[in-house]
Amino acid sequence: MSLTLKVDLSPPRSKLVIEKSSFDDEKSRHRKNVEEHYFNHKMELFIPGCAELPPSAQAVFDMSDDFYIIKDLPLTELINKDFIENFVKKGSLYMLSHNTHIDKHNVYAVLPTGKLILSVHKDTYEELGLVGQPSQFNRKVKRKFVVEVDLTQDIFVPGKKNYERVKKGFQRTELKADFLLSWKPRGTRQSAGPVLSHFEDSYRCDRRSQVQQTNKHTELLLPVVNSSELEESDDGEWCTAREWYEWLGAVSCGINCNEAPEHYISRYSCPKPNKLTATAVRRSMTGFIAPGRVWAVLEAVRSDMRDNQCPSPWAALTVHGFADSPVSWARREHGFHHGGENLYTLLIFRDSTYWLFQAVGTNDICP
Amino acid sequence: MARFCDFNVPYSENTENLHQIVEMAIKLGYESVALNCCVTPGTKKGQAAVPSPPKPVELSQATLAPLMAQRKTFQQLTRLTAIIETNEQKYKLNPNNPPVNTYDILAVQPLNMKMFEAACHDLEVDIISLDMTQKLPFLLKLTPIKRAIARGIRFEIVYAPAIRDSTLRRYIISNATDLMTFCKGKNIILSSQAEKAIELRGPHDVANLGVLFGMNQAQAKDAVSVNCRAVLLHAETRGSAVGVISIERIMKQTPGVISVERIPPASADKRTLEKDSGEDPPGKKPKMTAQKKIK
Numbered sequence: 162m163s164l165t166l167k168v169d170l171s172p173p174r175s176k177l178v179i180e181k182s183s184f185d186d187e188k189s190r191h192r193k194n195v196e197e198h199y200f201n202h203k204m205e206l207f208i209p210g211c212a213e214l215p216p217s218a219q220a221v222f223d224m225s226d227d228f229y230i231i232k233d234l235p236l237t238e239l240i241n242k243d244f245i246e247n248f249v250k251k252g253s254l255y256m257l258s259h260n261t262h263i264d265k266h267n268v269y270a271v272l273p274t275g276k277l278i279l280s281v282h283k284d285t286y287e288e289l290g291l292v293g294q295p296s297q298f299n300r301k302v303k304r305k306f307v308v309e310v311d312l313t314q315d316i317f318v319p320g321k322k323n324y325e326r327v328k329k330g331f332q333r334t335e336l337k338a339d340f341l342l343s344w345k346p347r348g349t350r351q352s353a354g355p356v357l358s359h360f361e362d363s364y365r366c367d368r369r370s371q372v373q374q375t376n377k378h379t380e381l382l383l384p385v386v387n388s389s390e391l392e393e394s395d396d397g398e399w400c401t402a403r404e405w406y407e408w409l410g411a412v413s414c415g416i417n418c419n420e421a422p423e424h425y426i427s428r429y430s431c432p433k434p435n436k437l438t439a440t441a442v443r444r445s446m447t448g449f450i451a452p453g454r455v456w457a458v459l460e461a462v463r464s465d466m467r468d469n470q471c472p473s474p475w476a477a478l479t480v481h482g483f484a485d486s487p488v489s490w491a492r493r494e495h496g497f498h499h500g501g502e503n504l505y506t507l508l509i510f511r512d513s514t515y516w517l518f519q520a521v522g523t524n525d526i527c528p
Numbered sequence: 529m530a531r532f533c534d535f536n537v538p539y540s541e542n543t544e545n546l547h548q549i550v551e552m553a554i555k556l557g558y559e560s561v562a563l564n565c566c567v568t569p570g571t572k573k574g575q576a577a578v579p580s581p582p583k584p585v586e587l588s589q590a591t592l593a594p595l596m597a598q599r600k601t602f603q604q605l606t607r608l609t610a611i612i613e614t615n616e617q618k619y620k621l622n623p624n625n626p627p628v629n630t631y632d633i634l635a636v637q638p639l640n641m642k643m644f645e646a647a648c649h650d651l652e653v654d655i656i657s658l659d660m661t662q663k664l665p666f667l668l669k670l671t672p673i674k675r676a677i678a679r680g681i682r683f684e685i686v687y688a689p690a691i692r693d694s695t696l697r698r699y700i701i702s703n704a705t706d707l708m709t710f711c712k713g714k715n716i717i718l719s720s721q722a723e724k725a726i727e728l729r730g731p732h733d734v735a736n737l738g739v740l741f742g743m744n745q746a747q748a749k750d751a752v753s754v755n756c757r758a759v760l761l762h763a764e765t766r767g768s769a770v771g772v773i774s775i776e777r778i779m780k781q782t783p784g785v786i787s788v789e790r791i792p793p794a795s796a797d798k799r800t801l802e803k804d805s806g807e808d809p810p811g812k813k814p815k816m817t818a819q820k821k822i823k
Binding site (some may be wrong): 165166167169170173260264265282298301302303316339498499523 | 530531532597599600705708709732736737739740741742744745746749750753754
């Protein structure tokens with residue numbers, strides 16, 4: 162038998178990008194990173210050495226920021242002229258289809274840049290009749306397609322060929338889904354009320370608030386990190402960035418890292434060298450979070466550190482994206498293989514420097 | 529659409545056990561199961577060659593609640609696995625035989641080389657299932673397997689026997705890797721053949737098992753989702769010349785119009801494609817989307 166079998170037992174690949182920079186550096190990409198991660202599911206702030214959140218950060222978390230779930234919304238509503246004029250063009254509109262899995266079903270999203278992204282199956286794509294690109298994952302078998310409709314274009318008005326074609330496609334396929342919706346009007350301090358009244362008459366709308374949770378840790382071992390060194394030290398004076406990140410993940414999951422490594426259930430221990438801290442606070446917010454809120458928390462933590470309201474050496478802000486979002490950052494495609502993580506963590510130091518960790522799963526483009 | 533499926537849940541009269549298995553499947557994330565009747569086509573006169581399909585298991589609202597919340601439906605299908613050894617049994621599997629057509633999926637388990645080749649070349653089946661728990665009674669050859677893949681037939685690998693016994697585990701892995709050398713990971717479906725609820729595993733775990741057999745990551749995930757959907761499409765077009773049409777059944781019946789219903793495959797002339805009968809009801813046309821030849 163001349164045929165051979167290659168068994169590749171390596172685990173599905175995931176990617177982690179670590180970079181360090183300073184907030185004051187003009188080429189710093191931290192703003193772009195926060196603002197282009199459109200769909201955020203969970204935001205977690207971890208501050209060691211404090212029993213409670215410092216005041217500015219607390220204020221940002223307390224500001225209520227609700228989002229809406231609209232049930233059974235057909236896609237033809239998204240290309241409605243009034244909708245585009247009043248909401249898409251006049252602020253940042255974030256919409257993501259709810260309870261649709263990106264590897265099994267069709268997923269639809271509206272980005273704040275005004276683009277409508279449809280990640281559809283081959284059947285739907287052929288029925289839809291619009292031009293799109295095959296998915297960048299599993300390119301050999303063209304099974305999923307990504308269609309992009311630019312809603313903000315001047316020529317995208319009723320009567321023009323492009324608009325009519327898109328409309329006919331949506332009417333023919335009768336696509337609909339539940340949508341998570343969040344709208345940030347530009348400029349004036351307008352509330353998001355108008356968008357709800359636009360949909361309330363015809364569709365069932367639910368108003369939801371972000372779920373907040375506070376965890377307090379006591380007697381926690383913290384790894385020692387040096388803000389200017391990511392890699393290993395020669396004398397074992399500080400931990401590497403990867404060790405620190407793994408430790409933070411363990412803390413977020415509630416794993417006790419203080420135990421000795423021979424413990425039966427968990428052999429994970431805090432990386433050395435480490436220091437004992439009396440308290441630490443971890444505040445999380447889960448729901449549908451706009452990037453603006455993440456930016457506000459980041460700025461609040463930075464100002465607290467500058468004003469010495471917060472005695473800790475560093476703070477960690479982790480933001481998780483949706484597992485079923487069609488995009489991770491900006492227009493980069495995101496998929497789900499056995500996991501759909503797309504998250505980032507900012508490790509903020511007192512001296513205005515930071516470390517940025519960006520982690521994505523298998524079916525993802527390296528950030 | 530690419531939902532996770534388990535196409536081999538052995539049907540038994542013990543409805544309590546079957547109910548537990550189906551409930552566990554829902555909990556693990558499967559959206560489609562097929563109740564499998566494994567029979568040797570009978571040769572006694574006066575008895576139908578194959579039994580009629582089993583009824584779907586009744587599921588309570590509580591079990592279906594999580595799926596309903598996500599607006600998904602749970603699909604229960606019926607499958608017939610015919611164990612064939614002689615030509616006589618093979619002929620009982622033609623579409624003219626009424627009970628055979630009433631099953632959603634048709635599978636065949638050949639016991640010798642001749643039947644295996646017949647299944648790959650001629651028989652109108654959707655799945656070829658080989659008993660991997662023992663040394664295969666015949667050698668696998670590339671030509672019939674290639675022909676089967678070209679015709680759109682899938683090969684099945686079951687994993688529950690591997691959970692039951694370590695010797696069976698060795699045989700299954702060895703036979704599965706043998707099969708992989710020929711089909712290179714294409715056209716494989718992974719299913720359980722679980723006799724108890726505890727023998728079921730989650731779809732991502734089963735996909736990892738596929739990697740162990742020799743598929744790559746993408747193929748392994750397909751083996752539990754997309755390939756199963758392809759089996760269903762193949763079953764729909766079984767008997768017609770080439771499966772190029774996806775027909776959507778229209779359930780509504782408007783007065784004065786002949787309803788459009790599924791035409792049984794034309795056994796006389798294999799070259800005619802399935803066509804609608806009667807006029808189209810006003811306002812609702814059957815959706816015919818041309819697809820690529822279903823492989």
